[in-house]
Amino acid sequence: MKAPFEELATLDRLIHEPARLALLTALTSCESADFLYLQRLTGLSKGNLSSHLSKLEEVGFVTVEKQFKGKTPLTRIAVTDKGREAVEQHWQQLEQLRSKAKHWVPQGTE
Amino acid sequence: MKAPFEELATLDRLIHEPARLALLTALTSCESADFLYLQRLTGLSKGNLSSHLSKLEEVGFVTVEKQFKGKTPLTRIAVTDKGREAVEQHWQQLEQLRSKAKHWVPQGTE
DNA sequence: CCTCTTGGTTTGTAGCGCAAACCTGTCTGC
């Protein structure tokens, strides 16, 4: 079996980063959520949350849409198909790599 | 069920970082390995590998010991009990958080 | 008016990952 460690070492940081992994994972459960709800869910600071969302929007993993609830603005965030697929694949990749690592036995010069 | 996303967002970067996750995971399979073997396994550059190992040594997750194989120096790296436990726990935490996230249903104001 | 709260964005900075440059010794051809 090929060693899984190289793949592990090159995991995509864009998704792997804890805050964004939390956001994407939460959004796949919610479909869509507003800004402050996401903040409560993840415990991130506003600034932090805002910049992570910008990054996720840039690469097309989420959509950020300013709406109005009555008169006050309210930002709705939703995960895109691309985003949902990416995070799902990331989790599967992690699971698979861990499983491979468990059953891997050293070979060659240790 | 309590939302798992806050815990997800605050995962320990020291272990979560892909290169170190790969290193620790590899070392728990190997018990110990030399520098260049680890480099081949993970695909990291020497400099990179060296600095990650320093960090892991600082917090007591690995031991780094310079030995001699014949006349040429050879650095042996081994995971400590503390390190093994930490990485094992991290994997379990990931697994558990993912499982929780899957079964979690939105509550409160979305 | 003023200032408090809600709902965010921008800015400043410390820290980190990365690779290129460097260092130290050994071995090999000539």
Add this chain to the structure above:
DNA sequence: GCAGACAGGTTTGCGCTACAAACCAAGAGG
């Protein structure tokens, strides 16, 4: 015996990024 190539790492410098503090806007209440 010494010029280079190679093994085995370490240090340095830089670009990026996560984070929070400061800031901004606008409605509500007094």
